[in-house]
Amino acid sequence: MNDNIHPSLQAMAAVERVQRLFAAQRAACLAQPCPSADERLERLRALKRQTQRYQGLLSEAMSTDFGFRPAAESKMLDLLGSVLEANHAIAHVKRWMKPSKRSTELLFLGNRLTVTYQPKGVVGVIVPWNFPIYLALGPLVTALAAGNRVMIKMSEVTPATNAVFKRLLAEVYPEDLVAVVGEELADPNVFTSLPFDHIVFTGSPAVGRIVMRTAAQNLTPVTLELGGKSPAVVSRHYPLADAARRITHGKSVNGGQICIAPDYALVPRESVDAFVAAVRTGFEAMYGGHTEGNPHFTSVVSDRQLHRLQAALDDARAKGATVTACAPLPAAGNRQLPLHIVTGATPDMTVLQEELFGPVLPVVPYDQLDDAIAFIHARPRPLALYCFSHDAAERDELLRRTHSGGVTLNDWGWHAINHDAPFGGIGNSGIGNYHGEEGFRELSHARTVFERRRWFPTQLFHPPYGSFVQKLALKFFLGHGDPDLR
Numbered sequence: 001m002n003d004n005i006h007p008s009l010q011a012m013a014a015v016e017r018v019q020r021l022f023a024a025q026r027a028a029c030l031a032q033p034c035p036s037a038d039e040r041l042e043r044l045r046a047l048k049r050q051t052q053r054y055q056g057l058l059s060e061a062m063s064t065d066f067g068f069r070p071a072a073e074s075k076m077l078d079l080l081g082s083v084l085e086a087n088h089a090i091a092h093v094k095r096w097m098k099p100s101k102r103s104t105e106l107l108f109l110g111n112r113l114t115v116t117y118q119p120k121g122v123v124g125v126i127v128p129w130n131f132p133i134y135l136a137l138g139p140l141v142t143a144l145a146a147g148n149r150v151m152i153k154m155s156e157v158t159p160a161t162n163a164v165f166k167r168l169l170a171e172v173y174p175e176d177l178v179a180v181v182g183e184e185l186a187d188p189n190v191f192t193s194l195p196f197d198h199i200v201f202t203g204s205p206a207v208g209r210i211v212m213r214t215a216a217q218n219l220t221p222v223t224l225e226l227g228g229k230s231p232a233v234v235s236r237h238y239p240l241a242d243a244a245r246r247i248t249h250g251k252s253v254n255g256g257q258i259c260i261a262p263d264y265a266l267v268p269r270e271s272v273d274a275f276v277a278a279v280r281t282g283f284e285a286m287y288g289g290h291t292e293g294n295p296h297f298t299s300v301v302s303d304r305q306l307h308r309l310q311a312a313l314d315d316a317r318a319k320g321a322t323v324t325a326c327a328p329l330p331a332a333g334n335r336q337l338p339l340h341i342v343t344g345a346t347p348d349m350t351v352l353q354e355e356l357f358g359p360v361l362p363v364v365p366y367d368q369l370d371d372a373i374a375f376i377h378a379r380p381r382p383l384a385l386y387c388f389s390h391d392a393a394e395r396d397e398l399l400r401r402t403h404s405g406g407v408t409l410n411d412w413g414w415h416a417i418n419h420d421a422p423f424g425g426i427g428n429s430g431i432g433n434y435h436g437e438e439g440f441r442e443l444s445h446a447r448t449v450f451e452r453r454r455w456f457p458t459q460l461f462h463p464p465y466g467s468f469v470q471k472l473a474l475k476f477f478l479g480h481g482d483p484d485l486r
Contacts, residue, residue: 014184018151021179022194025122025149028176034119035147037094043144044093046172048086051137054168055079058133061160065129067299067335069254074133077254081417082137088419088436089145096145096440104450107473112451117444119147121197126188126211128203129157129301130257130357136165139200139223140178142439148198149177153191156183157301189214196220198443202259203227204355205380205428212431223432223442226425227259227355230382232412233266233372233398235389240271243388244278245285247361250386250412252283252339255298256359257305260384260406260413263356266372269365276324276341276363283326283339291338292330299335300358306335309358312350313340316362321345369394373401380428381405386412405429 035043051058058079059071100115123143127136136152143150154162162182169178185191192199192211195218201211202225215222232250234243250262267275283289291297300306313323327338339359345352351362366372376385385404389395395409405425406415416423422438424430432442452458460469 010184011186014181014186015190018181018185018190018194021151021175021181022122022196024176025151025179029119029121029149033121037097040093040097040145040147041090043173043177044086044090044141047137047141047144048083048090050168050172051079051082051086051133054164057164058161058168061164062132062158064160065132065158066255066301069298070296073254073296073298078131078133081134082141084417085138085141085419085435089141089440092437093145093440096437099449102448107477108450108456111453111456114449114451116447116449117146117441118447120443120445121148123148123150123443124191124194124196124199125150125152126191126199126201126203127152127154128259129155130254130259132158132161133165135202139434139439142434143200143443144178146440146443148443150179151191151194151196152178152180153185153188154180154182159183193217198223200434200443201225208430223424223434224430225259225423225434226383226428226430227357228382228425228429229263229352229355229379230260230384230386230404231264231266231372231376232262232386233369233376233388234268234271234275235369235387235391235394236268236271237391237394238388238410240274241278241281244275245282246388246411247386248279248282248339249286251359251361252286252297255300255337256339257298257301257357258413259357260416261357262361262384262386262412263382264352264362264364266364266366266375269367272343272363272365276343279339279341279361280324280326287327287338290327291336292328292334294336297336297338300337301335303335305358306337309337309356309360312354312356312360313342315350316342316345319346319349321349321351369397373398376402381426383425383429384408384413384415403427 055075059074062074063069097117102113102115104111104113125136125139132155140150166180169180192214198221199215200223201208205226208224208226212222232247247262247265287294287297317323321342321344324341325338330336337359339361342351342362345362351360364375381403383405385402385407387395387398387409399407403426406423408415420436422433423435424433433439434442
């Protein structure tokens with residue numbers, strides 16, 4: 001868009017484009033409401049090829065947007081997961097599309113009952129900045145597998161990535177099939193207020209509520225993936241150093257800016273000091289004791305996010321917590337913030353109230369498993385839960401008595417990139433699922449089809465009432481009732 005155009009005119013042009021794109025996709029959907037399996041497969045294969053082709057440009061763009069992000073990290077976190085998801089959909093979409101045979105009620109025995117999976121139509125996908133490609137391509141793969149058309153709203157924080165992503169998609173899809181808007185759309189409510197057939201949103205619970213409210217004006221169903229404070233419970237039945245190393249990885253990769261990162265660690269009281277020391281050792285092993293200029297460590301994405309994290313640490317210090325940095329602080333202007341461990345935190349501190357979404361790890365002591373469970377219950381249901389224990393009974397107890405969107409045992413996060421299983425939250429951490437067959441179902445309409453055989457006499461249930469067949473059926477299914485009940 002021409003920089004010489006007045007900002008208000010640019011904003012108007014962006015709104016008009018979004019409305020025009022939606023109208024084009026709606027018209028195309030009506031013209032071709034249910035693409036064949038072969039058409040869906042070709043669209044998915046094209047997306048996979050483009051992701052592989054553009055891996056270098058995408059990695060460079062994401063590093064530009066973050067301030068610095070290792071190319072290997074971008075490829076492992078954003079691009080590998082996207083290709084794995086595409087592979088899974090390509091392998092299974094024909095089976096997912098098959099109608100599901102169902103059993104009729106005994107009363108209608110001999111007739112045919114099926115459930116068919118119909119594309120919903122036009123799906124809106126709202127993408128956050130922390131994994132701008134994976135969290136765009138994941139829902140896109142699912143939506144295309146389900147036969148939908150897709151409009152994607154990228155974050156204003158990732159303009160370089162947005163530009164490459166638009167180019168990638170434009171080479172293989174017309175805009176009436178897949179279209180992208182980004183930072184040029186100043187008011188995101190313009191996007192969410194469109195009468196989509198489904199919206200997939202990834203972001204914070206606060207913004208998720210706004211999306212859900214706006215979507216409700218059109219009765220648009222939503223899938224919300226919202227994050228939250230995901231706990232990592234370290235048991236007495238697990239090697240402390242190994243748990244510390246894996247939690248350290250979860251809090252440091254992508255600068256800790258991950259919705260399923262372990263937000264805080266629950267550690268046996270007597271092991272807190274040893275755990276802190278093990279986290280520092282693990283950080284040293286991965287990043288060599290420094291972050292500034294480190295080619296393996298991702299920056300906090302913006303000054304705004306950095307100031308938010310620093311304010312949370314300042315709040316903890318002011319209220320009596322101990323804050324331990326795992327490496328020297330970088331110079332002003334560098335946002336490669338090292339992992340900070342917070343001990344002695346209390347419930348009135350920001351670090352135990354808000355999702356941290358960065359390299360800050362509160363360590364909370366507990367005495368018995370019941371205490372750890374009570375601590376988890378006192379907070380909204382998280383997107384993920386991590387349990388480090390080799391005691392099967394203890395693991396089962398924790399899983400039975402808690403809720404979370406997903407779980408990884410004896411590590412962190414890996415459940416989310418296994419695409420044959422659903423991914424989503426519960427309660428404050430989200431609504432609905434995508435990935436795999438559950439994602440296909442989420443973005444399809446399950447349409448029940450009852451076929452009456454030509455010989456089946458449903459007219460026997462027409463008025464006038466009181467026929468022998470009607471009385472017999474009612475007596476068989478309802479019994480006699482209680483004549484004395486008044």
